[in-house]
Amino acid sequence: MRVQPDRTALIVVDMQHAFCHPDGSLYAPGSERALEPVAALINQAREHGVEVIFTRDVHPPEQFDENHYYDEFERWGEHAIEGSWEAELYEDLPVDPEDQVIVKHTYDAFYRTNLGAYLDTHGISDLLLSGTLANVCVLHTAGSAGLRDYRPVLVRDAIGAIEEDHRAYALEHADWLFGEVTTSEELTFG
Numbered sequence: 001m002r003v004q005p006d007r008t009a010l011i012v013v014d015m016q017h018a019f020c021h022p023d024g025s026l027y028a029p030g031s032e033r034a035l036e037p038v039a040a041l042i043n044q045a046r047e048h049g050v051e052v053i054f055t056r057d058v059h060p061p062e063q064f065d066e067n068h069y070y071d072e073f074e075r076w077g078e079h080a081i082e083g084s085w086e087a088e089l090y091e092d093l094p095v096d097p098e099d100q101v102i103v104k105h106t107y108d109a110f111y112r113t114n115l116g117a118y119l120d121t122h123g124i125s126d127l128l129l130s131g132t133l134a135n136v137c138v139l140h141t142a143g144s145a146g147l148r149d150y151r152p153v154l155v156r157d158a159i160g161a162i163e164e165d166h167r168a169y170a171l172e173h174a175d176w177l178f179g180e181v182t183t184s185e186e187l188t189f190g
Helices: 029-047 072-076 115-121 134-147 164-177
Strands: 008-013 051-057 100-104 126-131 151-159 180-182
Touching: 008 029, 008 134, 029 051, 029 126, 029 151, 051 115, 051 134, 100 115, 126 134, 134 151, 134 164, 151 164, 164 180
Parallel strands: 008 051, 008 126, 051 100, 126 151, 151 180
Antiparallel strands: none
16 A cells, blocks of 8 residues: 655554553553554654654543533543543653644544644645554544545554454444555555
8 A cells, every 4th residue: 555655644543551551541452562563653654754643532530520421431431531641652652752742532533633734734635543442542533534535544453452353343344434454564655
């Protein structure tokens, strides 16, 4: 699969302590296993001049207090609380101080963030998606990208999940409905 570096960004979704570290409240071994492939993909993207953008799932403690229906704390328990160690990106990832970090408060990295405006301002139309969780934040961000006319490409070997069948479902669904699926080895830049 060929991508043009000058119009492509790598989106690294929610590779945070809450999901990737054994002490995280929503730790999933599949998220931890994705750390090394995600780091390798980040380095591969940088070698070819592809911009790297990280997302962080962050929740103010009172975020869902007044909500009618949507309440992640009820579904998942409290996690990635604003200002906590859990909300920080995993310390071993190759994060550059110049990388964009998008703080989001829902599964979708476009919802009430500046991600779309940033991509448009920088002429980015194609998105390589990696990170965790495959069937939650990666899938919702990829779907939202497709609906906004970006080209979402999910990088299979750099996506974590709670269960392998969750990852398989998310990739199959994205490939069928709104995006494309590839592996880091299949990527060609230029």
